[in-house]
Amino acid sequence: MKYSYYPGCTLHSTAIEYGWSTEAVCEALGIDLVEIEDWNCCGASSAHSLDPHLALALPTRDLMRAQAVGADIVMPCAACYGRMAAADHKMRSDSAWRKEMEAEFQTEYIGAARPRTLVDVLGNDLSPEALAAKVKRPLNGLRTVSYYGCLLIRPPDLTNRWDDPEHPVVMDRILKALGAEPVQWAHAVECCGASLALDRADVVTVLSGRIVQGANDAEADCIVCACPLCQANLDSRQKGISPKVPVLYITELMGIALDLPGRSKWFAKHLVDPRPMLRRKGLE
Amino acid sequence: MKRIGVFICHCGINIAGTVDVKRVAEALKDYPGVVLATDYMYMCSDPGQSLIRQSIKEQNLEGVVVAACSPAMHEVTFRKASAQAGLNPYQTEIANIREQVSWVHQDDKEAATRKAIEHIKTIVEKVKYNESLIPLSLSLVKKALVIGGGIAGLQAAIDIATAGYPVVLVERSDRLGGHVGKLSGVYVNFNAARDLLESKLQAVQENPRIKVFLETEVEELGGYVGNFTAKLKHRGDNGGEPTFSEHTFGAVIVATGHSLRPLSKFGEYGGGRYPNVIDALTFERMLAPDGPTGGEIRRPSDGQVPRQVVFVQCAGSRDPEHHMPYCSKICCMYTAKQAALYRQRVPDGQAYVFYIDIRSQGRDYEEFVQSAMTEHDVLYVRGKVARLYEEDGKVIAWGADTLTGKPVEVQADLAVLATAVMPAEGAVELAQRLRIATDEHGFFSEAHPKLRPVESLTAGIFLAGTAQAPKDIPETVAQASAAAAKVLSLFSQRELVAEPTIAYVDEELCSGCGLCIPACPYQARAMHPWKHKAIVNEALCQGCGACVVACPNKACKLRNLTPSHVLAMMDAYLAEV
Amino acid sequence: MTTGATASLSSAVRTSAASTAGNAQRVDPSFLPTVEALSHENIRRCYYCLKCTAGCPTAYAMDYGPAHVLKLVQLGQKDKVLQSKAIWMCVGCETCWTRCPNGIAAGHVMDALKQMALREGYAPAERRVLVLHRQFLTSIRLFGRVHELSMLALYKLLSGDLFTDLDLGARMFLRGKIPILPERIKGMSKIQQLFAKRPRGQE
Known part of the structure; x- marks a missing residue:
């Protein structure tokens, strides 16, 4: 299985452990990630807040460059996915815009490759049985809550409902295949505060705090997520919450289950250190 | 000349x-x-x-x-x-x-x-x-078929039979009464729905002119006004083979009622996953003395009496993006009734009604809603609920307050959704069998929205109740009586009169090729059994001319619009003025 | 709804505004069509059910919830809307669009309003939000990708918000999550061209 790969800025910085674990897991599962050559930032919330042209033109450059790979574009970050999906939708639905962009980048837009998010690929292109067959260290006894946040599964007009926008199931399906015990909870699709992380930390503390508290109420051992912004917000806004809840990328848990090397390096990057909890569960 | x-x-x-x-x-x-x-x-x-x-x-x-x-x-x-x-x-x-x-x-x-x-x-x-x-004169069978045994069908059957004509009433389920039979009390006066229904059921049972078939559906309907032939399908005993019977009717009333938008369609309200998020009909059964709880309000998860109940109006109505664009019309009123009944039965409980607009058009309706607020202390909050979820045994409702525009959260024990009124299951298929039209949602279409509200576009087939559009009990009963009156005015004629400007076949020219038979959209064509010439069923022919076009021999003609007519007209039109 | 209906709505509002002379907001009848054109959203479809506000994660911290903003746009209350905190507090999570019975993406309207406020010189009610967005874009303009360290430093300096989360930043830095050197892409000339093409007022 070959995909073109768009890591996005955070997978080289604040979410470097997501980047490492994504690449390790994909390699172990025979998923060939071909990084888009010289990709640029998608523009994230800042571009669409201030500049509608840049908000679409920046990710369009990446979509154009990805065509060289000739396969669906996979991106681990939900915010990048949101922007790529919006740009792709615009290219498909507005022919005047498409012509403008084709002239801008001197490239024809074929539209054969679709932007997709990493959990979609891991959960839907790979059968749970195939995944379970590769598990070496089942995550027995690990109670998890799956956290999707916003743009991974919303809005349905752009995601084409690859999972239910109100009750997504893909991460639970993966986690069950890994042997974990996904627990139902109420906060799976609530927003963490996302782009207000720095400028309105007070708001993010309230929103993320409520989600982390929800995980505690569900007696979960950890929160499982698939977005660098969600992870950063949930991991960093736990002041006053007890006990603290490790927030793991789904690829990190897959790394444990597949018994991939170099894992301790990933976990060392977390603010809430997951290693004591993993040790307790015999999963370190 | x-x-x-x-x-x-x-x-x-x-x-x-x-x-x-x-x-x-x-x-x-x-x-x-x-x-x-x-x-x-x-x-x-x-x-x-x-x-x-x-x-x-x-x-x-x-x-x-x-x-x-x-x-x-x-x-x-x-x-x-x-x-x-x-x-x-x-x-x-x-x-x-x-x-x-x-x-x-x-x-x-x-x-x-x-x-x-x-x-x-x-x-x-x-x-x-x-x-x-x-x-043309057509014969007329003075016997009516009523499809559907809810309050609409019962009323129509009673009215026709009381006027002296025989009626066959068919009902798909194993009992008469429809949705009204499931209700507790009715607005505006809390009268027991059961009592209202009993009077109608008794009138049906006591009238020798009404023949009721339960567990029966209309398999086929042929013929035309005054002369319909119906094939009825009766469910077999204990899952055995169904049996069929054939009847002739002069008129048909379609009163097949409605269904409700299923809870699974509401992802933001739990999509049917939460036992304490129920639809209003389930709550109605809870209120009804013959219901599963014997009339006690107990929530499904643990049988406790709920102390805080959230009612969510417009669940699936007025939502063109995800559900139905129309107003379901009855929910404002029954929600007021349910919330008031809840407060009567659980005096220390709190009822919240989340609504967008209150639509209370009817005698005493607005006063009734006001009494729910003032006499029964139901708290009305203007705003649609965005989300319902369960946590710690509670149903959490996220709404908004219209005055401040700020979000509000209610920690409820039970949430009741006023789910949209939808056409009955199988309505579109039935419409095809009856050859009548439905609207884009599957409700049966009336012939004219203002002037012919109880007639279908097919002569002799009439509509009653929620099969046509959402409506409440008095409106349903009124429409049923109106449909019955239409049937009776049909039956009051000695024979049926029809326009003679229809097709005929020139037997000298007809070669019996049969091309006109499939061309006719009204099934008004057949082959004469031994002459091998096409014949016209004059009662069914609408004079549309499709057969005229199909006929290679010019043997099909319309009366007073023959080729001679048309050619002379064209000559006149194209001549120099 | 036709333009005619909107015009009559606006004139009705104007009449009542005149009767409460002094306190009333100026009504701008061109506001609604302008915002609709900029946002590509049909705001007239809003019947004010408040489902967006009820589900909005940041509505509690807004002065007007999203439904309220849409209503104010319908009523031509331009100053109120463009001076509001609400438009800067929207995080673009698309929850409103996902649930709206009338298919309105309120977040897209919020974006259009932010851009309009800047173009027309309204002081942003949440200045720090604007500063951060600008530094984020600056980072892209300089490197093609975001460089957190320089972006954060500039944000701190320009926003005056020097001390919030310094400890958090330090912990992230110590864990090696904030690289010192930026990644600069090769195709910078194209990125700079894209930035140069921005319409006036959005620089």
């Missing part, structure tokens, strides 16, 4: 404002066959009609052309006037110079006048070839 009179109507300024009617009359005077061409302010008025009647007598007219509005408006009026003067009504035709001339050419009076002249000449040519026809 036939003596023809031409009568040109001004229609006030509707026609005369654009068409020079005097010039038109002048131009027609000397046209071959025309012995009189005159104009008048309003031809449809009494003096206008008597002008026509008088002229027929005085001038011995054998044909009449009225140049006026659309034949849909006044063809019947003028044909009647002709008949009163002793002229066969089918010798009178309309030339439409209003909708087809003056209204569409207001900016060019000269062209409009010329077009009016050509138009009238064309119709004069048609009248020259018209035959004198007599209307």
